[in-house]
Amino acid sequence: MTQRTLVLLKPDAVRRGLIGEVVGRIERKAGWKITALEMRDLDHETLEQHYGEHKGRPFYEPLVEFMSSGPVVALVVEGERVIEGVRQLAGPTDPIAAAPGSIRGDFGTIVRENLIHASDSETSAERELKLFFPGIS
Ligand code: RTP
Ligand code: MG
Secondary structure, eight states: OOEEEEEEEEEEHHHTHHHHHHHHHHTSSOEEEEEEEEOOOOOHHHHHHGGGGGTTTTHHHHHHHTTTOOEEEHHHHHHHHHHHHHHHEEEEESTTOOOBBBHHHOOSSSSSSOSSSOSSSSHHHHHHHHHHHHTTT
């Protein structure tokens, strides 16, 4: 089942020089292909749309501040079961709970600064791809 997903390398990953490390893990998965990649600064309006489901939660405001604290790298990745697959590569939200071998498990300690975002379902992927890469069909 070929799918498309939106991946963001969060500002901590960019600041720490982990772009190559994280992109490399995605790139090496058999049959997956990066079809768009761009470094950009995210404004609060984009983040409000992206993380709208969390609005009102205590971690929402600090999350938006963090996500706009420096550039992110946005990618579109295509391939076999890529939505579930990138979530597996990333590991659980809390990096301390994430197994070594996963991106969050290998490089993270702080829940907010957990290096990577990946769409969590086909519906989110469709919505997020439209938000970040409106030009692609
Ligand atoms: P994401 O949406 O960024 O891919 O991460 P996720 O699905 O694993 O986690 P989610 O529950 O959607 O939360 C979004 C992001 O908010 C930050 N967060 N901080 N308690 C906290 O301080 C807290 N909880 C969540 C993380 O950056 C998380 O990835
Ligand atoms: Mg999420």
